[in-house]
Amino acid sequence: xxxxxxxxxxxxxxxxxxxxxxxxxxxxxxxxxxxxxxxxxxxxxxxxxxxxxxxxxxxxxxxxxxxxxxxxxxxxxxxxxxxxxxxxxxxxxxxxxxxxxxxxxxxxxxxxxxxxxxxxxxxxxxxxxxxxxxxxxxxxxxxxxxxxxxxxxxxxxxxxxxxxxxxxxxxxxxxxxxxxxxxxxxxxxxxxxxxxxxxxxxxxxxxxxxxxxxxxxxxxxxxxxxxxxxxxxxxxxxxxxxxxxxxxxxxxxxx
Amino acid sequence: xxxxxxxxxxxxxxxxxxxxxxxxxxxxxxxxxxxxxxxxxxxxxxxxxxxxxxxxxxxxxxxxxxxxxxxxxxxxxxxxxxxxxxxxxxxxxxxxxxxxxxxxxxxxxxxxxxxxxxxxxxxxxxxxxxxxxxxxxxxxxxxxxxxxxxxxxxxxxxxxxxxxxxxxxxxxxxxxxxxxxxxxxxxxxxxxxxxxxxxxxxxxxxxxxxxxxxxxxxxxxxxxxxxxxxxxxxxxxxxxxxxxxxxxxxxxxxxxxxxxxxxxxxxxxxxxxxxxxxxxxxxxxxxxxx
Numbered sequence: 001x002x003x004x005x006x007x008x009x010x011x012x013x014x015x016x017x018x019x020x021x022x023x024x025x026x027x028x029x030x031x032x033x034x035x036x037x038x039x040x041x042x043x044x045x046x047x048x049x050x051x052x053x054x055x056x057x058x059x060x061x062x063x064x065x066x067x068x069x070x071x072x073x074x075x076x077x078x079x080x081x082x083x084x085x086x087x088x089x090x091x092x093x094x095x096x097x098x099x100x101x102x103x104x105x106x107x108x109x110x111x112x113x114x115x116x117x118x119x120x121x122x123x124x125x126x127x128x129x130x131x132x133x134x135x136x137x138x139x140x141x142x143x144x145x146x147x148x149x150x151x152x153x154x155x156x157x158x159x160x161x162x163x164x165x166x167x168x169x170x171x172x173x174x175x176x177x178x179x180x181x182x183x184x185x186x187x188x189x190x191x192x193x194x195x196x197x198x199x200x201x202x203x204x205x206x207x208x209x210x211x212x213x214x215x216x217x218x219x220x221x222x223x224x225x226x227x228x229x230x231x232x233x234x235x236x237x238x239x240x241x242x243x244x245x246x247x248x249x250x251x252x253x254x255x
Numbered sequence: 256x257x258x259x260x261x262x263x264x265x266x267x268x269x270x271x272x273x274x275x276x277x278x279x280x281x282x283x284x285x286x287x288x289x290x291x292x293x294x295x296x297x298x299x300x301x302x303x304x305x306x307x308x309x310x311x312x313x314x315x316x317x318x319x320x321x322x323x324x325x326x327x328x329x330x331x332x333x334x335x336x337x338x339x340x341x342x343x344x345x346x347x348x349x350x351x352x353x354x355x356x357x358x359x360x361x362x363x364x365x366x367x368x369x370x371x372x373x374x375x376x377x378x379x380x381x382x383x384x385x386x387x388x389x390x391x392x393x394x395x396x397x398x399x400x401x402x403x404x405x406x407x408x409x410x411x412x413x414x415x416x417x418x419x420x421x422x423x424x425x426x427x428x429x430x431x432x433x434x435x436x437x438x439x440x441x442x443x444x445x446x447x448x449x450x451x452x453x454x455x456x457x458x459x460x461x462x463x464x465x466x467x468x469x470x471x472x473x474x475x476x477x478x479x480x481x482x483x484x485x486x487x488x489x490x491x492x493x494x495x496x497x498x499x500x501x502x503x504x505x506x507x508x509x510x511x512x513x514x515x516x517x518x519x520x521x522x523x524x525x526x527x528x529x530x531x532x533x534x535x536x537x538x539x540x541x542x543x544x545x
Binding site for chain 2: 076091095162
């Protein structure tokens, strides 16, 4: 299945009032590819993700997943066919214990067959395993705390764990690293690398370019709702338009 | 006197629990404050009366039919009305409140206001507890209230649908991103809430008569209990029912039964003024306002 186009976006557009948030964007992502999306604030990155995952309806254009047109499908349908996403502003189930945030998706039809046991059965263990993987120490009582009491960095990690619960084929993370401390980012990096190594398709919106470029092979740069560059990290930082729009001096140091 | 308060306070608490579980579960599972349940309660009463007295249904069949039809009605109320204002809490409250009042007033308009309507008890007779005579119907209410509360506890913690609903009440977008169908979940939660409210009606109406005022009383009690107990905790709800149930019976015994309604209205005002997030709820309001 490697190197087949898994996601194809065709002439996707959406306006909010007079603003063209996403303006005729077309691109393809191959199965197993890790794609970074960068661009200044307000360039349309999050709207693009919302359009792909069904949270916002496009004015025109289409999204194809494995060759099937999924444009206009409801978000829960898109999630259940294997496209998982995180939210830029964390959206956990605040009033539930942390592990329940994962128990709920572990009941979804996508992963139901892989988990045995009665009521909770394997789910408790699967949830604990995932939490441990993203950096919740098993010995700590963090998994049992009410989610709203956690520090922000942990909520970001939980956001990632929740995506992975669905055993997705495409993982889309929206500014996962922002709000994380340097050490938290460092501990999240291996997880991102593992997602790619497992052959999942990864789409990362990220402002932390140094870390992003270690994970992804390709980068797409947006500005004013349009793609202004696409290529390898080394290629895009050399594009004059990109430097002007976004990278400034940092781009040179990264390259 | 003391024994009487002890026993009848328990009955009053169970009645409160049974009438507020429906409202509370709908809110807890989908975040919808559905105030139409006063109307549902009354509709279930009159419908059961009609099935028994006009269509000659046996009591059990009539009760079952009522509960089922009210569940369907609850689902329809969501699909037709609430779905259009979903997400705007103010509009949800207004539309369901209006519907509840309209239903109750419709019965008055249709001539159901008199005192000729009552439902038969499941079982007549009773036993003595602590020297107090207590009818089987009241014992049944206590049993069913506890059973329904336990079933709901199990449903929201150990079943797929229950957990999905719980997630949706917490954050609709997140639930959607996890493959949970928000509109169907909310439909279920409204159906479950209406069914429990109808069950309450079928069990509680035999203790008195079916009258329009009962719908309003249920609405006020529902609100008093949920305001005192906080909207998100089952523990708080049960505690609020016990406090208000015993308080109501004490006041009724020491002063006069006429003060009963004042207990509930007073509780609403008192709690909103001094502990707006309920007994157990954490007071976040002040922090946010400052």
